[in-house]
Amino acid sequence: MILGTSIKKILFDYRSLLLRRRYQHVGSGPIxxxxxxxxxxxxxxxxxxxxxxxxxxxxxxHFRWGPWVAGGQMLMWINFADFYWRYSMDKDEETGELHVSPAWKRACTAAIALVAGLAVGGGVLHYISRxxxxxxxxxxxxxxxxxxxxxxxxxxxxxxxxxxxxxxxxxxxxxxxxxxxxxxxxxxxxxxxxxxxxxxxxxxxxxxxxxxxxxxxxxxxxxxxxxx
Known part of the structure; x- marks a missing residue:
């Protein structure tokens, strides 16, 4: 009778140990x-x-303001691009006079403004969609x-x-x-x-x-x- 009780206790303790191990981390796998x-x-x-x-x-x-904000951002940055293209100036280091920047420089600055407008406006719409x-x-x-x-x-x-x-x-x-x-x-x-x-x-x-x-x-x- 005592032997049977001891065997049951050993088996119960062993089963409990297996269950505890089962619920532990195994490497990087799931628990x-x-x-x-x-x-x-x-x-x-x-x-x-x-x-x-x-x-x-x-x-x-709820986000009905989104298209207006995105459109407003685009309009603002388009105006910036237009301003940079028309009025971007460089200073002559020798004479100190201002003159219109080269076309390539004005085009690059205007393009950066347009990209910024697309990024901000598009970011607002993307946020709403998520x-x-x-x-x-x-x-x-x-x-x-x-x-x-x-x-x-x-x-x-x-x-x-x-x-x-x-x-x-x-x-x-x-x-x-x-x-x-x-x-x-x-x-x-x-x-x-x-x-x-x-x-x-x-x-x-x-x-x-x-x-x-x-x-x-x-x-x-x-x-x-x-x-x-």
Whole structure:
């Protein structure tokens, strides 16, 4: 009887040791415990067609000012380019007189102004296009529907991506603020649609998140997947 009890204790201790090892880091690979947590987080979407996990809670014309800002920037820099082309002057070191700069120099300066206008205006529109208005988990947790704003400032557009491929370099849950997602010096949360994505989608931390902790379990990656 004592021998049987001792054998059971040894087997139990050995099984516990295996489980503890299973939940530890193995090189740079994933943690097995994360997979367990992920399955539990995904269970909330089982047998549900659509679950809204994030909503910016703003109108679909929230960025209607965007095209005006981009257009204003372009107009301003075009005026700069025109000014540089017409009136850019050089000073003669010997006589001290001013004269119109060579055409190549004026053209280069004007071109830099035009490129700056395109960069600033295009950057504003690109930022708007990456802002998420709503994020929904669909197909029982298999896919994610992202609604992003149109650069026209009117309405949204939709993209569907696999949930398994999405990841974020940042943690959403901070434990601060009324919803637990407030982050000092940053009002945004970024998430990538896949390993091949060069640009992140942007969410406002002031928006409504269904479950910030589950968000991190599903999408936060301490080690960012390689692009292949």
């Amino acid at each position: 097995q415990m994360d997979n367990v947590q992920k399955r539990k987080a995904l269970a909330q979407f089982k047998d549900k067609a659509v679950v809204t996990v994030y909503d910016r809670q703003s109108s679909r014309t 802002c998420v208005a709503r994020m929904q988990v669909i197909d029982g947790g298999q896919m994610v529907r992202l609604e992003t704003y149109r650069i026209s400032g009117r309405g949204t557009k939709t993209k569907v991506v696999p949930l398994a491929g999405m990841f974020s370099r940042d943690r959403l849950y901070t434990g601060e603020g009324p919803n637990g997602v407030t982050k000092p010096k940053s009002s945004q949360y970024s998430i990538y649609a896949s390993r091949q994505s060069s640009y992140a989608y942007i969410m406002s931390r002031s928006g409504s998140f269904r479950d910030p902790k589950a968000f991190d379990i599903l999408f936060h990656r301490a080690i960012v997947p390689d692009k292949r």
